[in-house]
Amino acid sequence: MANLKIGDRGIDFALTGTDGKKHSLNDYSAMHRAVIFSCNHCPYVRAWEDRMVAIQRDYAAKGVQLIAINSNNAEQYPEDSFENMKLRANEKHFNFPYLRDEDQTVAKLYGAQRTPEVFLFDRESILRYHGAIDDNYDDPNAVKRPYFRDALDALLGGAKTPIPETQPVGCTIKWKSS
């Protein structure tokens, strides 16, 4: 269960991205921001990541910024290492920051459990949507409910999010042993 409820304020962070720079939620405070817990190895992320790139492309000019965060234990899942994150960001032409949450603090603060898992904040940093990107990880042409896009459209149109919360679908976040 996420630690943030719809209507809660976002939690800031400062994490290093594959571009070598530090990024924070507040860096983009003039924009609606979607923090997406993600990773390299998960097949659900791999099924959805082209759609993430498409959403950023379609909504960038409307003042939306996606921020992907990888919190996975890279010792157990070497594919999720920072070096491999750089390769993936280049390979898939990520048009959003892809950040490394090495000690998993941010994932724990947010209560994230899956990859991918979307937390959409408005310009006031209020959580407006949490959950899955859409209702069909397997076939992008068979999506019936584009939850994330619908939430963005509502936000941009000043309307109430039609479905503010859905169950995130994906791999579990790979935690380090304490």
Add this chain to the structure above:
Amino acid sequence: MVEIRSQAIHLEPRKRRIEFLYWEECQSHDEALSRLRKVLTEDRIDAEIQIICVQSEEEARRLRFTGSPTILVDGKDIQPPTTTNYAMACRAYQLEDGRISPLPSEAMIRRALNRES
């Protein structure tokens, strides 16, 4: 004079042995099992399905489980894995159009069931 008789030999289709291995935390296993059963029904393939829930990392290593779901037909993986990282994880299938999915396609399942063992 030699009389030649021919006799048609009817072979019983061999019952296929299927192992369906999954990890509970990976959410695609219900749909994958449903696809497997659909193909078996549509193609009228007689098969015995053993469903195995992998419950520990040790069991994953023992079973050489590279991810959920895994479908073995007469001992052969429907898409031979490219990793030897045995773990309780979700499996990535490469589909016919090059996309990656947590689910095997019906076509993939069908090809595996129809190939010679």
